[in-house]
Structure formats: structure tokens, C-alpha cells
Amino acid sequence: MDKVVANAREAVADVPDGATLLLGGFGVVQSWPTTLIQALCEHGARDLTLVCNTPGVGPTSPQVLAEAGLVRKLIASYAMYPKQQTPMAAGIRSGSIELELVPQGTLIERVRAGGAGLAAFYTPTGVGTEAARDREEREFDGRRYVLETALRGDFALIRAARADRLGNLVYRRGSRNFNPAMATAARVTVAEVDEVVEVGGLDPEAVVTPGVFVDRVVACEKVLDYAAIRELSRWWGRQYDLEVRERTDGPTGIPPDLMVRRVARLLRRGEYVNLGLGLPTLLSNALDPEQDITLHSENGMLGFGPLAEDSSADVHCYNASGQLVRQYPGASYFDSTSAFAMARSGRVTTVVLGGFQVSQDGDLANWNVPATGIGGIGGAMDLAAGQARIVVVMFHVTRDGTPKLVERCTYPLTAARCVRTIVTDLAVIDVDAEGFLLREVAPGIGVEDIRRMTAARLRVASDVREMEFA
Amino acid sequence: MDKVVANAREAVADVPDGATLLLGGFGVVQSWPTTLIQALCEHGARDLTLVCNTPGVGPTSPQVLAEAGLVRKLIASYAMYPKQQTPMAAGIRSGSIELELVPQGTLIERVRAGGAGLAAFYTPTGVGTEAARDREEREFDGRRYVLETALRGDFALIRAARADRLGNLVYRRGSRNFNPAMATAARVTVAEVDEVVEVGGLDPEAVVTPGVFVDRVVACEKVLDYAAIRELSRWWGRQYDLEVRERTDGPTGIPPDLMVRRVARLLRRGEYVNLGLGLPTLLSNALDPEQDITLHSENGMLGFGPLAEDSSADVHCYNASGQLVRQYPGASYFDSTSAFAMARSGRVTTVVLGGFQVSQDGDLANWNVPATGIGGIGGAMDLAAGQARIVVVMFHVTRDGTPKLVERCTYPLTAARCVRTIVTDLAVIDVDAEGFLLREVAPGIGVEDIRRMTAARLRVASDVREMEFA
Numbered sequence: 001m002d003k004v005v006a007n008a009r010e011a012v013a014d015v016p017d018g019a020t021l022l023l024g025g026f027g028v029v030q031s032w033p034t035t036l037i038q039a040l041c042e043h044g045a046r047d048l049t050l051v052c053n054t055p056g057v058g059p060t061s062p063q064v065l066a067e068a069g070l071v072r073k074l075i076a077s078y079a080m081y082p083k084q085q086t087p088m089a090a091g092i093r094s095g096s097i098e099l100e101l102v103p104q105g106t107l108i109e110r111v112r113a114g115g116a117g118l119a120a121f122y123t124p125t126g127v128g129t130e131a132a133r134d135r136e137e138r139e140f141d142g143r144r145y146v147l148e149t150a151l152r153g154d155f156a157l158i159r160a161a162r163a164d165r166l167g168n169l170v171y172r173r174g175s176r177n178f179n180p181a182m183a184t185a186a187r188v189t190v191a192e193v194d195e196v197v198e199v200g201g202l203d204p205e206a207v208v209t210p211g212v213f214v215d216r217v218v219a220c221e222k223v224l225d226y227a228a229i230r231e232l233s234r235w236w237g238r239q240y241d242l243e244v245r246e247r248t249d250g251p252t253g254i255p256p257d258l259m260v261r262r263v264a265r266l267l268r269r270g271e272y273v274n275l276g277l278g279l280p281t282l283l284s285n286a287l288d289p290e291q292d293i294t295l296h297s298e299n300g301m302l303g304f305g306p307l308a309e310d311s312s313a314d315v316h317c318y319n320a321s322g323q324l325v326r327q328y329p330g331a332s333y334f335d336s337t338s339a340f341a342m343a344r345s346g347r348v349t350t351v352v353l354g355g356f357q358v359s360q361d362g363d364l365a366n367w368n369v370p371a372t373g374i375g376g377i378g379g380a381m382d383l384a385a386g387q388a389r390i391v392v393v394m395f396h397v398t399r400d401g402t403p404k405l406v407e408r409c410t411y412p413l414t415a416a417r418c419v420r421t422i423v424t425d426l427a428v429i430d431v432d433a434e435g436f437l438l439r440e441v442a443p444g445i446g447v448e449d450i451r452r453m454t455a456a457r458l459r460v461a462s463d464v465r466e467m468e469f470a
Numbered sequence: 471m472d473k474v475v476a477n478a479r480e481a482v483a484d485v486p487d488g489a490t491l492l493l494g495g496f497g498v499v500q501s502w503p504t505t506l507i508q509a510l511c512e513h514g515a516r517d518l519t520l521v522c523n524t525p526g527v528g529p530t531s532p533q534v535l536a537e538a539g540l541v542r543k544l545i546a547s548y549a550m551y552p553k554q555q556t557p558m559a560a561g562i563r564s565g566s567i568e569l570e571l572v573p574q575g576t577l578i579e580r581v582r583a584g585g586a587g588l589a590a591f592y593t594p595t596g597v598g599t600e601a602a603r604d605r606e607e608r609e610f611d612g613r614r615y616v617l618e619t620a621l622r623g624d625f626a627l628i629r630a631a632r633a634d635r636l637g638n639l640v641y642r643r644g645s646r647n648f649n650p651a652m653a654t655a656a657r658v659t660v661a662e663v664d665e666v667v668e669v670g671g672l673d674p675e676a677v678v679t680p681g682v683f684v685d686r687v688v689a690c691e692k693v694l695d696y697a698a699i700r701e702l703s704r705w706w707g708r709q710y711d712l713e714v715r716e717r718t719d720g721p722t723g724i725p726p727d728l729m730v731r732r733v734a735r736l737l738r739r740g741e742y743v744n745l746g747l748g749l750p751t752l753l754s755n756a757l758d759p760e761q762d763i764t765l766h767s768e769n770g771m772l773g774f775g776p777l778a779e780d781s782s783a784d785v786h787c788y789n790a791s792g793q794l795v796r797q798y799p800g801a802s803y804f805d806s807t808s809a810f811a812m813a814r815s816g817r818v819t820t821v822v823l824g825g826f827q828v829s830q831d832g833d834l835a836n837w838n839v840p841a842t843g844i845g846g847i848g849g850a851m852d853l854a855a856g857q858a859r860i861v862v863v864m865f866h867v868t869r870d871g872t873p874k875l876v877e878r879c880t881y882p883l884t885a886a887r888c889v890r891t892i893v894t895d896l897a898v899i900d901v902d903a904e905g906f907l908l909r910e911v912a913p914g915i916g917v918e919d920i921r922r923m924t925a926a927r928l929r930v931a932s933d934v935r936e937m938e939f940a
Binding site: 001113211385 | 579582586590592611613619634643655669672673674676677680681682683742762764772800801803804808813817856
């Protein structure tokens, strides 16, 4: 048995028009099966349905399939990037590409169900949101769940670090992400790998994807562009500094690094904590190792430390926002299916998310600003489904001064009645059964400033005080 | 953070009366969390519900909890062992212990769902059998599925090879089995390990159970009794020789080793094949390595070879029947959840099962002889659900001469309309749309012998011939 094929072109030669393709990779760094994707472009099969976390950005990503006009439908958790024009976004806007947006954890769990021979499952993710529209809903033990059906593909194109000739695969650190589940759920699974080793060259106890799931193995023809990945990581890290510099109106609140330092003080010793896209990722840099906080990431990692911006950073060690991070001793890697199992089952105890709006009932909207087009659900709905403590860290108002703490959210919800505490550049506010309760104000900010910039009733704690950061 | 507790007694001290316990281990060898189970006996919590693959046999197994009168309910895939009197079996027969028998793959998938925060799922396993009684049934894409609900426990007691102080775990070979899923699905997970290492002492990419799922770690106080495990392995291996020697009536067919050699010739090059309990396990010894057959086992192994009966055999390298086996180069280990995903999704292409009865419609009954009490479902229903080719290898008639090929099964079904080929000591018979078709007869056996010993209409192939074995 030798599953190694001569080249990528041969590996995808029988992909027919109209095929459904499962694509591994997480999206924000270059962990795509790029050799296979480019071979597929040359092959030219049309009317493809792509299933992937996101279509990414740039010439190493699935975007090239949209650019070549081969895509009919995209099933993803994140489709459009703010400030980035992509062929996929253009196709979606023009109507030539149909989009099915699915919460990240639901998406990979649907693929996992397909690969496990199951037909459907009931998940708490997305209940009461647009993601549950047209879904059957049902109560189990007094809690609401939605029915999600299994997803399978005709072909899975995935990327791994090493394969043996029997198709056994191992991955490198955070690059496991969607690949192992995708590998299980296709009629034909093709793995692009950095290295092919002889049979016996992999530790049988460390194999992540057993060869039974893999039909073809192809040696990667494009090495990763490490410099580009590091640049992208830094670009993400700078977005929120830029946002601060752009602000001119209103009282001057505390900067993002102090906001996350205040969030850090909300965490209990020994907690497992997930950090959402954007501002929350800065918390990586604000934690004191003595706090024994273990950070969790949806691409499949526990136990990472500060953002790693220097040239020695491992490009396979990244958080769910695509920023390179340091690995701490005692870290572990797994796939996104397991990452979301940890979240939904409540083992992740605090989730720190960014927000567009929070209502006085604790509803959170953080994935879609309707006026700017189709947003990205990402993993937030799944993280909120685990009944962890949800802390939102966000600016108190938008760039144009519109309050983000509101009576009722006007943007599509991420989850209903989930937010417990909000840390902004101006205040710390709890959400309890009666609504917003102001606990702390930023230095130099008055209670009346907060009230004016909050579009809902604001109670003030009897012991309201100034924020502290250490 | 240091999850290591002083001893097993402390680790289970807060298990309350009426608790539900998830117990790792596969059951046939001594892979139990024995130290924890014995501490639980001393602790004395009553009215326990145990969730485990099987309660096993002997003083290292969960049987000691039944012996101490602490068990109210057992949820398992296999409860009674033929020829073995156990405290659990006695309690079930007397009515003091309630039994819920669940197909093995469904059982571990229910636990996995509990650990993933899901409420329920639709599986094809058990459709049309007693296992689906009282279950909701529903069609997806023209196929029938049953609804199974998630299982969670108050405590999970599991066994692993090594832990670090953060609770990260690795297992040894086939001993992974039910442990990783059990670890995810309890309020408190306690791991008994052979060795505790310092933080940083485990390869982050080889961690199987990340520490987020583990609350307490205890060093094992009882080393495995290697000699007893090897003896048990040999005992299993001898059962079918004994059965042959006990037979006295009727024509003398071929012995088991030739039966499995004939089965071996049915396999296509490169297939992934699962071997059921009993006779089928002898096939391990009958395969030519040139055939490139990869054997699959429900406890989580691909790529094993012949039965290993000598004293050098690794006690952690066993098939689903508890027989020690050799590991081939290119093997891989995983947990039972993944093992059944492979089976249900059709990646395991041929399943060789033993049988009590096969009907002319291809129905298979192989788990329960009602007159002998409650049988064990094991993994057969799940293996049959993957639409693999099902080959049954069994004696043509029972010890007392009763035909096992019948018009309709009178024993409870394992799966309906699933059997494609039957290899007996007397014949090779295909099952097609019109019923039984005799293809081959054993040396010295006449077509009329077969007809007389078959309790259904038997068509004879125009090219019927004598069996060949090489």
C-alpha cells in the first residue's frame, strides 16, 4: 500500500464539476493546502461548493478558486474581512457565489458528524440567533438546542506536517485546526504534507489522522512564506492601536493595554480562558504567569503566552485571530472539534469577547454590522453556548460616538442573555437581572460621562470606584 | 496549578451516594482504574450508576463495586460473560442492579456528546433492533437513524500512562479506548496514572487528553498483573478450539484455522478489516502480509498482526476481544470514539463477525441467546451500521445440531439485511436478493449435507466447487 501520488495535479484530476470540497486550514495564516488548491485551479472543475472555516486572503488561500470563477457556494464561519476586498466577497455581493454562514464550532461539528457516520445532532450554539433560523429547535432537560445536520464532501483537501506512505498524518502545533475532522468526512481525502516518511517513521501513539481516512498523499510544492505570516500577525495586532488613534471625540478613556489589564484582574486563579478576535487577544500580554491562567484557542491549543512578534516566532503557533504567540510549558495541541467541545461543555470557564453592542439584558452582538455587509460569525456563538462567564471588552462608544451599551441590540445577536461584565475604555459595568450596574469608572471620567454615553438605564453601585489595574 | 492529589482515597472522598460514574477501560484486560475503584469501595458511596464498556471480571474490575453492594444501575455494552459467574450478573439476574445495554459505539458516542456539550444525535446503529426500542426514529436522505441522548457523569474515573501536574494525559497503545471520551464528560474527572511527570515533560503535540478536562491526578497503587493478562488472552484464544472438540454429531467440517483462511481469501488487497469477538479473531493469524490488509479494532488500533501468546507480548497491545496482538509498522492508536467513527462512516470496508443465526434476508443475530440470559451487544451493531461488507464466520449448526442459517432469526437481531457472505465449517454461502446461494462446500461434504443442515431454501450456484484455502 502506497498512497503517495506523483503530484498535486494527479491528486485532484478526478474532481468533477459540482463537487463539494472540504478544505482544511484555519484561515488567517498560510496553513492552506495551497499546492492542492492551485492544482485545482489549473484542473478547472467548476461550480464547486467549498466548506472551510474562512476563505482567507491572498494567493495561497481558497480565494484563488473564486478569482478563477470556479466557486458556486461557500459554507464558512467567516466570509468577509473588514478593509479587505477579496474575490470571494465580490462574488457573494454580486450573487454569483451563494453563502451559508455557520458558527465555527457548529461547522466543524457538522463535518465531524459526517465523518462519524451520524446524520444530525442537537447543539446549544446559536439558539435565539440568525444562525438558528430555519433550524428545528427542541428542549432537552429544560435547555434549548437546535438541530444541525452532518456535512460530507466529495473531496477533502488538507494540509499536514508529515505523512507515511500508509497515509498516517501528524500536524505541527496550531496547524491541526480543521484538518483532522475534514480528513474523516470525504469520499476521497487528499493530504498535502511537508514531508513523506517511510512506514514506521511515525510514532503510532502520536499519529493524529490514521491512514484509514487518507486516500492520497502529495508532497507540498510551496513552502510557507514565513515573513508574510509574521507580517500578517503583526498587522492584526496593530488594528486596535490604529482604532484608538483615529478617535477624536468625547472623553479620553484608558488605552487598550489598560482595558485588558483590568480584564486580567477579573480572572480567578487557575481558570481556562478563551480570547475572542481583536481587543481580547491583547490580554495575552497582560496576564501575570503567577495567576495560572491557561489560554484556550479555537484552532486547538491550550497554554500559550504573550503575542510573539519577533522573527524567531514559530509560524505554527498562533491564536484563533492568526497572531503568533509563545507556547508555555505544559501546553497541548488538538483539533478544532475538541477545542469547541471544551467550550460548549463548560470546561472553558471565562470567555473574553469583543462587542458591537451589549443590551441591558446581557444580549451580545459582535459579528455583523449590517450596514458594512456580511460579517463573520467565527467561534463566538459556540463559546457563548458553554455557559462560561462572558466578559466583553470594547470601546464604550463607536468611532462616531454612538453608544454600544443599549436597551436592545439592533445588530444580529451572537447570543442572548450571556454577558456578565463589560470592560470599556471608560468603565466596568456588570449586567445583572435588573440591567447595567456601573462598578468602576476610568481615571478622570465622571459617572455622568458614562451615563451620557450609555443608551440604557444605568444604575450606579453604592461602592462605585475608580478602576485599578494591578 | 497542581492537580496531583495525595492518594486515591482523597481523590474519591466527595463521591456522593447516587452518583453516576464514568469508568474508563475496555474490560477484557486489566486496564481499569483499579486503584480508584478500590478506593471507591472503601469510601462506600451507595446506589451508584456505572457507565462503562463492560464491568469486566475479577478483583481489578468494577465487579468489586457490585460485590460490595454499591451498584444500583449499569449502563454498558456487554454485561454478562458466558461461563463466568460475576457479582454484576448476579445482581442483574436478581433485579437489584438495573441494566441498560447500549451498543458500544453508541455508548461512547453518547459520552462524547455529553463531553462536547451536545444534547443528542442521530445514529444508524441499532436501527430495527432491540437497541432502538423506545428510541425516536427519523429518516435523513432516505436512510433510517435513531435519536440517542448525551450521557454525562458526576465523576469520571479513568486510567492513563502518564500525566503532568496540569492534568495533561498520554495513554499506552490500545489502553486509550474509552478513557479519553470519559474524561471529557464528567463534572469531576480523576485520572489514575502509572507515572506523574513535571510540567513540560510531555510532548504538547502528543498529549491525548488536555489538562482542561482533568481535575485530579492520582498515582496508580497497583501495577498491572502481566502474567494474569497474558493468561486471560490465551484463555480467550482457546475458547473456539474447545468448542470444536466438544462437537461430536454430524459431518466433520473444516477446523477454525481453515475457516478463517477461507475468509482471508475473500478480502481484497489494501482493505481495512474489523474482526469480531471469537472465531473472527483467528483471522489475525491467517493473513498474508502481502495482502496489505490493515486490521481495525474498536479499542482504538489500526495495523496489528498475529495473536501474541508468548511472554514478550505487550499487555497494552490487544484487540477488542482482549487478545494480545503484534503491532505492525505503520500502526496507529486512537480512542474508541474514533474507532467507531471509522466504522460507521464506511472507512472500514469489511467486517468479519461471528454469528448465532443468519436469515435468508441477511439478518444477523449474534449477541443474545435468550435462553442463556442477557448477552452482550459489544460493537457489532455499530460495525454493521457502516454499510461495510459483512462476512459471518461460524459453525454451520449449533453444538446440538440446530441449523444457524434460517428463514427468519428467532434471536434478537444485531442488524437487518446486512450479511453478504457466510463461511462455515461446511460451506461458503452468499446472501443475495433471493436468499442463500451455496458457492463452495468443504472437502468431503456433499451439497445434500449442507441442505439438510440449513433451515431455509438453499440455491446452489451453477459453478459450486470445493473450498480452497490458499
